[in-house]
Amino acid sequence: MELDTYVRALPKAELHLHIEGTLEPELMFRLAARNGVALPWASVEETRAAYDFTDLQSFLDLYYAGAAALVHEHDFFDLAMAYFARAHADGVVHAELFFDPQTHTARGIAFDTVLSGLERACRDAHARYGIGSRLILCFLRHLSEEEGFAALAQAMPHLGRIHGVGLDSSEKGHPPSKFARLFARCRELGLHVVAHAGEEGPPAYIAEALDVLKAERIDHGVRAAEDPALMQRLAHTQVPLTVCPLSNVRLRVFPTLAQHNLKTLLDAGLKVTINSDDPAYFGGYVAKNYIDTAKALGLTKADLKRIARNSLEAAFVDDAARAPWLARLESLPG
Template identity: 50%
Template sequence: MSRLVEDLPKTELHLHIEGSLEPSMVMELARRNNVDFPHATETELLATYEFDNLAGFSKVYQSSSRVLRTERDFNELTQAYMRRVRQDNVRHVEIAFAPQGASSRGVDPVMALEGVLAGFEEAKAEHGMTGGIIIGCQRHRGIDDAMRMLDQVRPYRDRIMAIGLASLEVGNPPSIYRRLFEEARELGWKAVAHAGEEGPPEYIWEAIDILKVDRIDHGVRCEEDPALMRRLAEQQIPLTVCPLSNVYLKVFPTLERHNVARLLRAGLCVTINSDDPPYFGGYVNENYIQSQAALGLGDAELVQLARNSFVGSFMDDTERQRHLADIDAVWLRHAGEAAPAHVQN
């Protein structure tokens, strides 16, 4: 693994906590909660991790998520993710949790949120991390269900960082959720939305102009619209790109065909994230390493991606500047180590 990638401080801004469920934990929770699970072993479960598109992935995701039944489960899941990602020198995480997913499985969404919040605070203290929780709206369930979900989590307004829009994009444009995002902003939350993954560039425009989002999740189809590219570059609206996820879900046929390097070189505020790492081949560092190898990213570009991850985060500016200074120190050290030794005659 690249020492530079290992040493660079990073954030993770695009992570679905239910999607961080490792196969070993799936099997453990299925036994603990007496869930009638369709796979007897991890090997059988892993054999299902081949997806033709987002809809195919969602079926497997929902099946595995059925093992999450108790507050303890959600607490342990959150702590396990943060413990693992800290190994990648991730210092700040903004993770999405979908209460509607819990409700659809017959699980009390408030109880589940309590577990995520408790696990999050315990892990932050243990690992010296910062971050926040994004409440993810599952867009395929419609606006009425989204508004009911918002009412359920409203009492936690001071413990939630942002509202998000996720799940199946095609046929579910961001504009449907204007009212949800307006009310969330009244609660003082930031806003993010999946747009331009499988959906067209128009969804990115809607997310920016109608939902008033602070950043775009994925956004890779922006390249199809030169005017949108210019706007994203000029306004430095962050994109939380997930390269390995995009390949696993056939947004791009191979990592070598991915456009994250082109977007970065066009001046967009691109960040690299893992999305749902056990399903898509790796956590944050693996996304950096494989992207560098496939796309010829230079060391300076890796540093820029790490810097972008803090610039695009919702942390306060004092904390952000501290981390950016640490990145500069890492880069200076690596640049010095890479320089040839001076030879005296």
């Protein structure tokens, strides 16, 4: 079986996916026209030309500007359905979507507008493609903890529709411990907890996410390789890392994909998964991340099957939902 075909045949979960980061320029311009929103760019081509990032912040500046096109519930529905169509083609059987309500409520968009559009897309994707899904509310770490509590207050009437919370946006200078009280409250409410750590921030941020926030998964986590004791800990505990290879190259975490440390992490026994992060901006959805990484690092089919298995095992679902996916996976060679 050819690599491309094999990767798409692997049933996999995508666990690190910012739904706002799937906003392709073509859809961005259609929504902006529909909603009478002025964008900073004159055309789709000019927008794509702006995707030359020097670091995380240069990407975030563009990301927040593009999000202005999202105004109505149907915009969020269209956004998520476009993602689910691509995910289905890539062999995704389950997706856990990050969404950033603070990005939208700060523009006067109601929390329920965002959530209802995404939730409707999740239902339709299950009916149309059989894809399972979860919604994870992410707090913006460049804002204060008090602003995070305000976002949680807006979410409170809808907690039955949200499965977890995360922490994203600018990592440098914003350690996980900044949000200790907020995440303690989220855990009291029974929400799953994940956190971005160890992308641009140091390995100490990964330890803080584990010890202070009690994160069940670490989003990125690639800088764990700089701390041997942390590597041993992650191998022992099997806390999943949701690694995003193409994102890491586009944001200059690694100079090239051939220099990425994913295989180092995998060979050290860490529970590594592959994800696309913000695929509209970083040049590829999840299958392309698998394929390009396999080619760059010499990953075998057994490696890819293990990574897909890790993703299914790390998903926030029960064993009954997971069992048929694992059975499908084990039926494949590798």
